[in-house]
Amino acid sequence: MLGRSSGTRASTLRLGGDRLRLRPWAGETGTGLLIQLTPGSAVSGTAAAAAIEAAIGRGYLRLRTSALSHIESEPFLRAGFKPCQQLALLARPIQSGLPPRNGCIAFGRILGVRCLFEDLPDPSTSLAIRRARRRDHPSVLAVDQAAFEPFWQLDQAGLHDALRATPFRHFRVARQNSDTALIGYAISGRSGSAGYLQRLAISPSRQGQGAGAALVMDGLKWMARWGASHAWVNTPQHNLGALRLYEHLGFEQVPPGLQVLEIDLES
Secondary structure (H helix, E strand, C coil), rough: CCCCCCCCCCCEEEEEEEEEEEECCCCCCCCCEEEEECCCCCHHHHHHHHHHHHHHHHCEEEEEEHHHHHHHHHHHHHHHCCEEEEEEEEEEEEECCCCCCCCCCCCEEECCCCCCCCCCCCCCCCCEEEEHHHHHHHHHHHHHHHHHHHHCCCCHHHHHHHHHHEEEEEEEEECCCCCCCCCEEEEEEEEEEEEEEEEECCCCCCCCCCCHHHHHHHHHHHHHCCCCCEEEEEEEECCCHHHHHHHCCCCCEEEEEEEEEEECCCC
């Protein structure tokens, strides 16, 4: 049975064992976002067609998917979707290359052992990372919108989805010195033995100074503490700065990557 909702509010579409979330695309009137809630396998062709019908019924002019693997993409491509963004998918084992529990977060020599990350900028001890609070959400979204091009920016609904994408999450914010303004944030998640860096954003004026690496390592240590064996992250293929950061931190690309799909609903 296909779930129903009115207008362009978020809704969950259910058809058999397939579940999809439909909501507005952030900052782009007339565009819907379709999120697959049963990742790892392809939905049925019937579910893909039903999602298109639901989007038309809610008045969307175009519909985009979240980032999908090539297997997950197949039913949507058959339904008329086309690729519009390509993403690199990266992974690394979590237990290797992590600093010890009481060591530095990511830099220098640790107990005489060469660290993977000693050539990265040192954020120094003045970088404070703490648990994010609900009152931080406006500042988090301001950092996100400054850090990303419009296509990838989050709104409140997108932040809500990112925080609920996995059964367990680790949401941290960073600030520099005694300044109360946030300079970055990261959302990490865990599902079984897999860890995910779901979102990382650093204010443009603070990029390249070590805050991003510190937040990533904080997330990796959280994943390791709860028994995750591998960490995964994706980023647009043209985001060379992010790719350099993740590769410096021991991630390796896993081809063929992911893709965002789009369909024009006016034609």
